[in-house]
Structures are given as C-alpha cells and as structure tokens.
Amino acid sequence: MIKASVIGGTGYAGQELIRILMRHPEVEIVTVGSRSYAGQKFSDIYGNYENIMNHVCEVADIKELAEKSDVVFLALPHGIASKMVTEEILMQTKIIDLGADFRLKDIDIYEDWYNTEHHNKSLLKEAVYGLCELHRDDIRDARLIANPGCYTTCSILSLAPLVKNDLIDINSIIIDAKSGVTGAGRGMVQTSMYSECNESIKAYKIGEHRHTPEIEQELGLFNGKNFNLLFTPHLVPMNRGILALSYATLTKSIAINELQELYKDFYKDEYFVRLTGDRMPETRWVKGSNYCDIGLKIDTRTNHVVIVGAIDNLIKGAAGQAVQNMNIVFDLDEKTGIDFIADFPI
Template sequence: MIRAGVLGATGYAGIETVRILSNHPTAEITFAASKTYAGKKISDVYPNLKGVCDIVLSEVDIAQIKEKCDVVFTALPHGASKEVIPSLYDAGVKIIDLSGDFRYNDEKVYEKWYGAPHDCPKLLKKSVYGLCELHRSEIKNADIIGNPGCYTTCSIMALAPLLNAKAVDTKNIIIDAKSGVTGAGRTTNLDYSFCECTENMRAYKIATHRHTSEIEQELSLIAGEEILVSFTPHLVPLKRGILATSYANLNGDYTDDDIYKIFADFYKGEYFVRVLKDALPETNHVAGSNFIDIGFKVDKRLKRVVVSSAIDNLFKGAAGQAVQNMNIMFGLDEKCGIANGGFYL
C-alpha cells in the first residue's frame, strides 16, 4: 500500500486529491496538512467525506511525513511549495507538486513569469514535467514531479500532435481558453464570488498569464524550435471545466481525415485521450474524470485547423493527473483509481 500525504489538503486541488486517493485501491492517506484547519477532521471541513476520510488535519511536520509517507502531494500556493519541498526531498519521499514551482526547465523562465527568485534551482533541474502522455518514461524514475497547470494540459495536448507532424506553421498559434471558477482556487476574492461570476464572462491576464510560459516550453520541445503563442484565458460561470480552442495555420492541403490520423496516431493507446471524429468536446463530458476530449475542424477557406479540447480543471488539470503521475512513479496501472467516466450531469 502506498502511503500518501497531502499538503494544502483543504484547497480545491488538495481536497480533490484527497477525494480521489480515498477511493484508490493501492494508496492510503496517512498525513494531511492544512494551516487554516489544523486540528480538525477533514470531514468536518468537507462533510461529503464523512465516513470516507476522517483524518485529522495537521500543520506541516517533516519528521511525521518522513515516518508516515512514501509520496507527498503538495497542493500549496505558488511560492510556498519551494519553501517546503527541499526538506521533503531530504526526507526521502517522492514529491508531486501541484503548484507552478517545479514545472520549468529553466529557473530564469520561472523568475520572469512569477516575479520572484526560485531559491532551489538544483532541485528544479531534478524535477520532471508531469504531463503523463508526453513524459511517461521520465516520470517513472523521478523523485520530484511538477504537475502541469490546467490550461497548459488542455492546450499542449491539443497542439502537440500537429507540431510533432510539422503540419502547422509555428509562428501564429492562438489559444482561446475558458475555465470554470474553481481554477482560481478556494478564495474569498470578490472577483470569484457568485454574484460577480454568474451570468457573466470575462477575459483576464491577456498576454501575461503564467501558463503561457509552460505551454511555450513544452510546445518548443516538441517542435524543436522556439514557439511563442497568443494565449487568452476567460472566466466562465462553471464550477469545473476548461474548453480551449486553438487556431493554427496549416502547412499543406490537409483534410479532416488527415488531421484525425495525425491525432489518432500520436495518441494511440492513450486511455485518457479521446480523439473525436465528426464531433466536438463539451465540458460536461469530461467533468469529474481524467479524460481529455479533443476535436477539430479544418477551415479550408483560411487553410487553418481549429482544435477544441476539454478537460476537468480539477481532475486532469490537477488532482487526477497528479494521481496518474503517482501510479506511473510506483509502477502501477496508470488508470488505477482514476478510470471512471465523467459526471455528465
């Protein structure tokens, strides 16, 4: 049995990790930390877990974690993870970080987009970007995983096959993405309150969203050249879900069948990737699941391909992919504990 700890267990990504692990057949939660709710049962904070997970929340305690855990999920705010992860690494536990602190190949990129020094660049070099379908072989032997962001997972996976096949121009890629409100985390910020979000929709952080740098890092690796993208996120009145619509100019006279073959070949055998033919994704088809649905349409008039992709931002975009990473790291069936279909309703 894998002994798992969750730090930041009462945030949205943290509690989703707890919920998934509570049903995992070969993992058990042996430590859960929350600065705000230390001393309380997690099921008192989230009553949906009564009788399912009643562990008492603690402050972060490295000695206890070392004794009790084989792997730790750090669902902490950006900047906080890199303060605790060096001690966790020295304690010999495997680490899956859900913040942005260990997602980068170059600390200078992190510092540019996060506006702060990284502090532990040596550990950053040891971390592996945990997009499972692209970095599976590296994840198997990793001790630190930088679990990808939600927008990044949805966007990278929509464009990777096309760049790998050299099917699109690399200079004019546009990503228009829309996320549910849980993407902002559990916050009291007025912008994310019910009355501000319901029956409303808005763009934000145009040309400055941090996930842009992750998308560019991974797409550049696939393309073998520097890729810059125009990325615009939007907030929509959903609890869960991301829908990304990506636009790229084609390098040839491709048909819908040609594009389908590129995607089907690239993701052959990938359980969690559903390439749709003659259909487009919807967020309610993936909500509550670890699936990504990808559809597309060739615009022959403009010689452009439009790719639509959908994930659950809390599942494939955070906690579900984190557990998928854990499964790979410990040699389990990758689908273990996360093979369920979506909620739909």
C-alpha cells in the same frame, strides 16, 4: 499499500486529490496538511466526508511526512514548494507537486512570469514535468514531479501532434481557453463571489497568464525552437471544466481525415486521450473524469486548423493527473483509481 500525504489538502485541488486517494485501492492516506484549518476535522470543512474520513488537518512538517509517507503531494500556492523540498526529503519520499514551482526549466522565465525569486535551482533540473502522455518514461524514475497546470495540460495535448509533425506555423498559435470558477481556487476574492461571476463571462490576463511559458516550453521540445504564442483565459459561470480552442495557420494542405488519423496515431496508446471525431468536445462529457477530449476542424476558407480540447480542470488538470503520475511512479496500472466515467448531468 502506498502511504500518501497531502500538504495543502483543503484547497479545491487538494480536496479532489483526497477524494480520489480515499477510494484508490492501493493507497492509504497518512496525513492531511493544512495550515489554515489545522486542528479541524476534514469532514467539518468538507461535509461530503461526513462519516467517511476521520482525519484532522495538521500543520504538516514535510520532513516528518517524508519519513512516514511513500509519496507526498503538494497543493500549495507558488513559491512555497520550492522552499520546502530538499535533497534530504527526496531521499525518503516521492514528491508530486501540483503547484508551479518546478514546472518551468528556465529559471529566468519563472522569475519573470511569477515575479518572485526561485528558491531551488538545483532541484529544478531534476524535476520531471508530469504530463503523463508526453513524459511517461521520465516520470517512472522521478523523485520530484511537477504536475502541469490545468490550461497547460489541455493546450499541450491539443497541439502536440501538430507541432511534432511540423504542420502549423508555430508563430501563429492562439489559444482561447475557458475555465470554470474552481480554477480560481478557494481563496476569498471579490471576483469569485457568486453574484459577481454568475451569469457573466470575461476574459482575463490576455497574453499574460502564467501558463503561457509552460505551454511554450513543452511545445518547444518538439521542434527545438523558441517561439511565442498568445494565450487568453476566460472565466465561465460553471464550477468545473476547461475548454481550450487552439488556432493555428496550416503550413501544409491536409484533409480532415488525415489529420484525425495523425492524432489517432499519436495518441494510440493513451487511455486518457479521446479523439471525438466529428463531434466536438464539450466540458460536460469530461467533467468528473480524467479524460482529455480532442476534436479537430480545418477551415479551408482561412487555412486555419482549430483544435478543441476539453478536460476537468480539477481532475486531468490537477488531482487526477497527479494520481496518474503516482500510478506510473509506483508501477500500477495507470488508470487505477481514476477510471471515472463523467457523471451527467451534474
């Protein structure tokens, strides 16, 4: 059994992670760390664990956890993990960080977009970007994995085959993404109150969201170029799910079935990427699952390609992919414990 601990277990991503780990056949949860709820039973915070789990939240000392855990998951606001993780800790345990601290390779870009100093430049190089479908081999041997952001996962998987095959003008990319409210986290802010976001939709941080450079970095790996894209997120009145529409100008004429074949080929070994053919993805078909659904559309009137991607932001966009990374690291079947069929209607 893999001994796993979670630091930051009481946020939405942390809780989803614990739910998955609790039913993972090869995992035993050692410690649930939570500064805000230290001393409280996890099942008192989240009533779904009543009778199921007896863990009490602790103020976790990562050094102690490293000693008694095979893997430690971090689900923390940015700026904390980079202070916590050290060489010493990595000699004792694997770290899978669901936060942003180790995702961006260029420290200037990190400090610019996150408006804070990075505390751990040396480990930044070692950290592997944990988008399983693209970096599986590096993940296998990694000690420190930077689990990708939710918008990021959906956007990169949507665009990777096109960028790799040089079919689009890289400078024309516009991503218009929509997320459910859990994406804003569990922190109390006015804009996340029920009556403030119910029955309304808004765009926010247009061109300024921190997932932008993450997408640019990963797509840039395919063509070696620096480039900028325009990323716009929206808040949608639903609990879960991300739908991202990526628009780009085609540089070559290509038929829709050719394009579909190209994607099929690119993802032929990927269990968690589903190409939906002529039916466009909807978040309801992935919610509660680790799948990323992708649909393709060519608009010949304007010479654009539109890629529709859908994921569950808390699963493939956070906790599910974190466990997928763990499965890779510990050499388990990659879908162990995360092979969910989306529950519907839920």
